[in-house]
Amino acid sequence: MGETSEAGAAARPAGRPHSTEGFFDGKSPRVVYALGLTFTVFLLILDFVSGARISFALFYLMPLGLVTWNLGRRAGIGTALICTVTTLIADIVRPGAVHDLVPYWNALGRFAVFIAFAVLLATLKETLVAQGQRVEREHEVSSGLREMNEVKDTLLHAVSHDLKGPLAGIIGAMSTIRRGNELQLTGDEVESLYQMIEQSGRKMNRLIDDMLDLERLDRGQVQPEREPTDVGEMVRRVAREAPGMDTHPVRIDGEQLLANIDPAKVERIVENLLVNAGRHTPGGTPVHVSVRTSDDGIMLVIEDEGPGVPEELKSTLFDPFRQGPTAAGRGVGIGLSLVRSFAELHGGSADIEDRDGGGARFVVMLPCEVKPLEPAGARLRAV
Secondary structure, three states, X not given: OOOOOOOOHHHOOOOOOOOEOHHHEOOOHXXXXXXXXXXXXXXHHHHHHHOOOOOOHHHHHHHHHHHHHHHXXXXXXXXXXXXXXXXXHHHHHOOOOOXXXXXXXXXXXXXXXXXXXXXXXXXHHHHHHHHHHHHHHHHHHXXXXXXXXXXXXXXXXXXXHHHHHHHHHHHHHHHHHHOHHHHOXXXXXXXXXXXXXXXXXXXXXXXXXXXXXXXXXXXXXXXXXXXXXXXXXHHHHHHHHOOOOOOOOEEEEEOOEEEEEOHHHHHHHHHHHHHHHHHOOOOOOOEEEEEEEOOOEEEEEEEEOOOOOOHHHOOOOOOOOOOOOOOOOOOOOOHHHHHHHHHHHOOOEEEEEEOOOOOEEEEEEEEOOEEEOOOOOOOOOOO
16 A cells, blocks of 8 residues: 555655645645644643643544544654654653653653554555545446446347348338239339338448447548548438438538548438438428538538437437437437547547527538639539
8 A cells, every 4th residue: 555545646746745635635734734733732731731640642642643544654653753752752841750761661652552553544544545446446347337238238229120120121022022923013012112122221231331330430440531522412412312311301502512531431421410310300390401611621511400409418419329319210329429430530520509590500520622613602402
């Protein structure tokens, strides 16, 4: 154990006084020393005034305990020496004192008692601090295990619902197609079943890609593959193909730009934000997308006119496996986490704000080299 009762005292800069705990928390050690010395001098005066009739030797354990508990073993041993010298002075100078070897032998015995008391008290304090640290570590471990259990439950939920649902659709559609002659299916009905299979397969593939990308990002195995990209055309195409957006009009506005970005990652950013807007807003709610140049790259803004995001969720909304209370249907909750991760992969950021007039406003900053495709002021048509 260390010389002081403070956790982490070993890492304290040299020459800087350590702080005290409990009642003296935040006060300078000099204050504790001063109180201990004052108490000791007060006892010396009482010893002198009382003469040989009363001994206050045991009361010296009080200032000794005060200093030892707050400042640690080394300070306690020093105080034990001071208290011993003080009691010896009292034994020698008070009226009726006997001037022989007895006061010195008594002082030696008291010094042994004081040292033992200081060591035991410091050991007790160090043990309590160690136990407290162990409890905190165990609490952190248990919290981590609970979080891992929640992640496991989320992944099981993703497998049982978000993968099983599309898989059931594929199996059902294939079973129906196989019985096409018996059911006398029309060409349009067969085509509709093929579309269902394709959509279900894409949904499964998108979920698996999200989960794999999240794992690769955690390991630092993903790097941006930049190439000049027509951002406006890319945004329009993603808006047309984004799942679940057929009931939400998407309005796109902004400058037509050629930006040096990773197109696959930025497509995922736009798609995930659009899908998020569709999931958290009623059908028919417009979604607005704007593309702008910024000081060092481009800025993507996706806004919806839905209920918005509660203030208490904004700080954790980009964490993996987090979902807002207005999610329509069940999901895994990693789309927004990938949005921020892909933005940071470009050296940028992703943030959420309140939209003027109500709703949520997601702002993605992507540092990159930008060139205009058309004269300044050219506008993108709405989808």
